[in-house]
Amino acid sequence: MSIEDNIPTPDTVVNQAFKAADKATDQFASALPGYDTPKLVREMAEQGISTARQVYENARNAAEEATDMMEDTYETARKSFTELNLKLIDQAQANTDRVFAFAKEVAGAKTVSEAVELQTKFAREQFEAFASQAREMQETAQKLASETSGPMKEAWERATHKFNA
Template identity: 45%
Template sequence: MTTAKSTTTKSTSTSSSASKASAAMPNFEAFSMPKMEVPAAVRELTEKGLHQSREAYEKFKSAAEEATDMIEDSYETTRQGVMDINLCALEAAKANTDATYDFMKSMFGVKSVSEAIELQTTFARSQFDALTKQTKDMQELSSKLASDLGEPVKDAFGKAFKDIKAA
């Protein structure tokens, strides 16, 4: 137990001598800085630079927020457009599957080759018409998606050019 007591006493005396040395440091002349006044012109330039930096930061921040909003809008538009196209494709697949099922059901009930050929011709014509309509619907949805995606970008560039012309 006496050993532990002497160690504690030594560490206390060591820390007190360290604090005395650090207290003496500020009085040491090699580390003291000469007192000098900054000229008013330098202060004005520094303040002006700081003000310009803040303005530039605000403009950059505003532009970044607008770009982020535009990207978020584009992602949402893309998501909705792709969902619409997928829904249209699923409806087309269902309609084509139902038509094929009905055709095969009818083919099992034919009594002659001429009736089968007539049924096949009618089915092919109706499927061609359905495919034409489905392709037109998909094209309209794709065109709408492309237009909707281009609109925010077009608006952003128009605003940017307007801001450039104003400056």
Template identity: 40%
Template sequence: MATTAPKTAAAKSDEAVEETLATASKIAADVPAPVRELAEKSVQQAKDGYARWKAAAEETSDAFEDALATSSKGYKEFSRKSVELTRSNVNAHFDFLQALIGAKSVSQAIELQTSFARQQFEVLSGQAKELSSLAQKAATDGTKPFQDLASKTARFAQSQ
């Protein structure tokens, strides 16, 4: 038994429009010429309107797909960087603990602790800035397809 792939929403819409237009054409053949001309003009306007609507819907769908792909890429980069920084911080902490275990006196241990705390504060501040920058870039890049779509829509609306 052969299976058929389900129709997409766009294909179903196209089919419904074509059926409606075919029915209108059949009906138009049986009416007087002035009415038929008006009907044909209306049918053409409907076809043109549907074509514009379909193009806009496809652009919107493409914008969503682009935004998703771009956001996904940005957040993957953010996640990768987070793991990398965490690994670096854990390694630094183990190195500190190893040095602390080897301390010969309490004053040396306090000096190691103070130095490590100062160094980690600077490192963590830099890492926070880097992660913040990556998150901001991911968010900005993810919204760009929508901004482009809004610009196109505004230009289209002005031209009508």
């Protein structure tokens, strides 16, 4: 048995507090023999307990929603970063393949001018490839930022709507 097994849940603590408040109200009412506890005092106590229960319920629901939102955000971020890393690996592989292909072509060149022409062509193609890869990574990063912030934005809008209502 661990220490955590002996720690009551927040629901248990709150329910015990509400039961104690109910019992205290009943004891207060019965503590004055011969006197009828004014109905207004009893109603106020019951209304206070009811309000406290509602506040607790609202806080618990908000905490659960926040936890769900964070879990969704972290899962989305994990998937997005995995996608980003896979793209980086694919790009590195493509760049490496191009370098080896270029080296093979240069090794087969018959003249210096042919080697210079291959070098110029390779440099131009590499520049175009890097520019394309940079655009692709930028688009992926923007998508990642948008998808990751989506659950937080939705939670904020829900909370604002509830607050305004």
